[in-house]
Amino acid sequence: MSSLKALALITGDTGIRGSVQFVQDPNGATHVTGKISGLSPGLHGFHIHALGDTTNGCNSTGPHFNPLKKNHGAPSDKERHAGDLGNITAGSDGVAEISISDRQIPLSGIHSILGRAVVVHADPDDLGKGDVCLLCLMLSYVAFLSVMLVLDKTVLYDLE
Numbered sequence: 001m002s003s004l005k006a007l008a009l010i011t012g013d014t015g016i017r018g019s020v021q022f023v024q025d026p027n028g029a030t031h032v033t034g035k036i037s038g039l040s041p042g043l044h045g046f047h048i049h050a051l052g053d054t055t056n057g058c059n060s061t062g063p064h065f066n067p068l069k070k071n072h073g074a075p076s077d078k079e080r081h082a083g084d085l086g087n088i089t090a091g092s093d094g095v096a097e098i099s100i101s102d103r104q105i106p107l108s109g110i111h112s113i114l115g116r117a118v119v120v121h122a123d124p125d126d127l128g129k130g131d132v133c134l135l136c137l138m139l140s141y142v143a144f145l146s147v148m149l150v151l152d153k154t155v156l157y158d159l160e
């Protein structure tokens with residue numbers, strides 16, 4: 001079996017740039033690795049949103065990808081959206097290194113994330129522990145500060 005691979009190249013208005021690679025193992029886990037620079041130091045919510053429409057910033061990418069109709073949570077929670085990848089952390093240099101392995105974001109099949117949006121938020125994700133309104137506020141507030149890329153504009157190919 002070969003692995004599926006997708007690459008998201010991220011550029012933003014304010015000097016934010018980076019790349020995020022998604023590689024799906026034949027056993028089903030998807031490994032997410034990459035580096036994004038130009039962020040403010042600290043935590044940034046990192047999600048797969050349902051829609052690949054980035055014409056109106058974060059707002060047009062819809063809610064978190066949630067094919068199983070669950071509640072928002074942390075990546076390690078049983079109750080979570082498939083798109084809930086938690087937070088990435090930028091150091092004092094504004095660089096976030098990403099290294100995530102997750103079983104709910106396949107690149108193939110009926111719950112595939114291909115064609116959806118990768119969103120890096122300006123603000124931290126409360127991981128479902130806080131107030132729901134705070135999360136909504138966070139999502140709308142970050143619309144024009146978010147960085148995202150639609151996976152179907154990227155390369156999908158087989159690794160031998």
Ligand SMILES: [Cu+2]
Nearest residue numbers: 045047119121
């Ligand atoms: Cu999000």
Ligand SMILES: [Zn+2]
Nearest residue numbers: 064072081084
């Ligand atoms: Zn969520």
